[in-house]
Amino acid sequence: MTDTILKDNESFLEQLERAAFDYFIKFANPANGLIADSSRADSPCSIAVTGFGLTSYVVGVERGWISREDAIHRTLKTLEFFWNSPSGSGDNVTGYNGFFYHFLDMHTGLRVWDCELSMIDTALLIAGMLTVGIYFSGSNPDECRIRELSDQLYRRVDWEWARNKGNSLSQGWKPGCGFLHYGWDGYNEGMILYTLAMASPSHPLHPDGYKEWGLTYQWENIYGHDVLYAGPLFIHQFSHAWIDFRGIRDVFMREKCSDYFQNSRSATFIQREYGRLNPLRFAGYNENCWGLSAGDGPAGKTVRIAQRERPCFGYSARGAPFGPDDGTINPAVIAGAIPFAAEIAIPALKHIIETYPYVIQEHRIPGGFNASVKTVDGHAWVAEDYFGLDQGAIVLMIENTRSNLIWNLLHQCPYIVSGLKRAGFQGGWLS
Numbered sequence: 001m002t003d004t005i006l007k008d009n010e011s012f013l014e015q016l017e018r019a020a021f022d023y024f025i026k027f028a029n030p031a032n033g034l035i036a037d038s039s040r041a042d043s044p045c046s047i048a049v050t051g052f053g054l055t056s057y058v059v060g061v062e063r064g065w066i067s068r069e070d071a072i073h074r075t076l077k078t079l080e081f082f083w084n085s086p087s088g089s090g091d092n093v094t095g096y097n098g099f100f101y102h103f104l105d106m107h108t109g110l111r112v113w114d115c116e117l118s119m120i121d122t123a124l125l126i127a128g129m130l131t132v133g134i135y136f137s138g139s140n141p142d143e144c145r146i147r148e149l150s151d152q153l154y155r156r157v158d159w160e161w162a163r164n165k166g167n168s169l170s171q172g173w174k175p176g177c178g179f180l181h182y183g184w185d186g187y188n189e190g191m192i193l194y195t196l197a198m199a200s201p202s203h204p205l206h207p208d209g210y211k212e213w214g215l216t217y218q219w220e221n222i223y224g225h226d227v228l229y230a231g232p233l234f235i236h237q238f239s240h241a242w243i244d245f246r247g248i249r250d251v252f253m254r255e256k257c258s259d260y261f262q263n264s265r266s267a268t269f270i271q272r273e274y275g276r277l278n279p280l281r282f283a284g285y286n287e288n289c290w291g292l293s294a295g296d297g298p299a300g301k302t303v304r305i306a307q308r309e310r311p312c313f314g315y316s317a318r319g320a321p322f323g324p325d326d327g328t329i330n331p332a333v334i335a336g337a338i339p340f341a342a343e344i345a346i347p348a349l350k351h352i353i354e355t356y357p358y359v360i361q362e363h364r365i366p367g368g369f370n371a372s373v374k375t376v377d378g379h380a381w382v383a384e385d386y387f388g389l390d391q392g393a394i395v396l397m398i399e400n401t402r403s404n405l406i407w408n409l410l411h412q413c414p415y416i417v418s419g420l421k422r423a424g425f426q427g428g429w430l431s
Contacts, residue, residue, distance in 0.1 A: 005342050006401065012346070013398050016335055019363040020394035021060055023386060024053040029106050033078025036106060038367070039386040044112045045104040048121040051128030052392020054078060055242070055406060058135045059399045072142050075132045079149040082125075085109055089175050096173070098157030098203075100125060116172030116180060119162050123193040126154050127242045130196075130416070134409045154415065159197035159205045167209040169197060185216040187230045191239035191260065199419030210423045214252050222321060223273040225266040226256065231319015233271055233293040233333040234393065236264040240339070241396035243416060244407035247428030254426075265340040272344050274320035281305050282327035284371030284380065287344075288351035291337075292318040295330030295390070296367035296383035303327055303372040312373060327372035332365045332390035339401045356380055365394060 006013070027036040029045075035053040037046035057075055060066035085094035094100055094109050101111040102118040133150030136143040164170045164179040169190070172180040184190055194213065197205035220229045230236060239245075245260040253259050258266075275290030282305065299314030303326070312326040319325075331352055337345040352369075353360050359369045359382050367383035367390060375381060399405050410416045411429055420430060 009346050015363040017398040020391040023391040024056045032081040045106050047100045048124040049388030051125035054128030055131045056395045083149050097161050116174050118172050120193050123196050155202040158203040159200050160203040167212045187217050187228045189235045189238040195419035198422040199415040207422050222270050227266040228263050232317045236267040237336040242410050248425045248430050250424045268337040268341040271320050282372045288348045291329045291334045292320040293330045293333040297328040298373045298381045301373045328368045328370040330368045336393040336397045
């Protein structure tokens with residue numbers, strides 16, 4: 001059934017994927033390879049978006065959207081920048097102990113917004129670096145240099161330091177403040193982080209850190225689905241952009257007779273059911289309009305439902321079914337759910353395009369829309385900006401659905417294999 005759905009929608013998926021890919025061409029700085037967090041004119045670089053961008057170049061080469069030579073040039077610029085960037089615990093730096101600051105100036109590459117040294121965002125950047133290191137396997141000097149730099153940048157990350165004398169990893173660190181006090185409790189997008197940390201040939205995290213993180217998991221039965229809970233849907237997608245979790249299980253999932261791919265499928269169906277039930281009675285929600293996740297929203301607005309005023313948020317991580325929820329949908333996570341549940345994700349995207357044609361124009365998916373908040377012309381509120389994380393997830397998840405490209409590449413990455421095995425994963429392609 002899924003194969004038939006994908007075949008019938010091949011052109012539709014191509015258009016969505018290509019529109020998202022173009023973000024990484026338009027919003028990259030050709031001088032240093034850094035890629036903007038969003039389409040806002042003053043947006044800084046996001047290191048995680050840059051990781052998605054590096055991986056997207058691989059997709060672009062395979063799809064014929066960019067030449068191999070151009071992709072190599074862009075990739076090498078990026079890797080050379082990070083390798084040569086200033087590092088330290090003071091001001092005017094890009095990173096420290098192999099990690100990088102969450103947001104960087106697009107031109108200088110230095111830390112901005114008083115942001116944290118981010119462990120998860122560094123992991124997403126490194127995932128992109130390792131992907132290009134596997135893909136560009138030629139013998140010419142540029143491709144050899146890509147492989148060398150991707151490996152050296154990974155080896156430079158001090159994951160052992162990032163555990164802050166505990167077992168599990170800290171979420172971040174700031175100069176003058178030290179490690180952030182809020183933790184990584186509960187299932188989240190950190191699977192790629194722990195996989196890379198445990199596999200490090202230079203500063204590995206002990207598997208006890210992964211086990212400790214798993215003790216904070218929340219297993220639920222929601223709408224008849226047994227699921228490892230995380231409310232925002234992007235959490236069930238980001239690590240899957242690189243790692244193929246189909247049929248492989250760690251100790252936790254072996255006990256639950258499930259795997260993380262099936263878990264993401266269940267989370268997707270829970271979101272669809274939440275949209276159908278629409279317990280808070282927001283406009284537009286139904287079985288083909290769902291997708292609560294991190295995204296932009298109509299900050300400062302309120303909606304009146306059942307004689308009650310409900311405030312709206314700006315950029316926020318919304319979740320289902322336990323909230324928060326202000327009526328804002330992020331359609332990018334519907335596209336990101338296509339590998340897990342194409343039979344409900346594709347109809348949902350088409351429904352939004354047909355019902356709200358001004359939301360997804362020319363197949364470009366914005367950072368959110370809210371049908372409960374109306375503009376002066378009676379339209380649903382729509383985010384003005386596009387976010388790089390959304391666009392990257394769209395490219396990688398649709399490509400994995402269509403060809404398994406990124407999953408197959410990372411099957412060949414010895415660090416991914418080693419990290420998964422150290423975490424206790426067995427079965428499937430790991431066997």
